[in-house]
Amino acid sequence: MSRAGGVGVRRVEAVLVRLPEVVEVDWRGNRTLLVGKRSFLGLDDGGLACRADKDERPALVQRPWYTPPPFVARYGWIGVRFDLVDDWDEVAELVETAYRITAPKRLVRLLENPLS
DSSP states (O other): OOHHHHHHHHHHHHHHTTSTTEEEEEETTEEEEEETTEEEEEEETTEEEEEOOTTTHHHHTTSTTEEOOTTTGGGTEEEEEGGGOSOHHHHHHHHHHHHHHHSOHHHHHHHHOTTO
């Protein structure tokens, strides 16, 4: 595992543990994160692929860390190369946005009102 990959994976995992009902599965040899039965993020040592807000996507593809993820880019997913990331807060926001786009409303409400 590269140093950037190890740091990147740990940073993404730190965001994922705060999201309700996230399940990790092995999908065709790839580490895939689901909420319910829907995938919202794929993760490996080199980076991640995740769903992206359609309004934010044009700006995201201009980032230096952007890479088109194989197979899912045409469905609005974006890729992030960990070795080129200069703003980990932005990556954390991408992960949470991908979750919010995919999760049922009741789970999104838990993020907004954790004690409800």
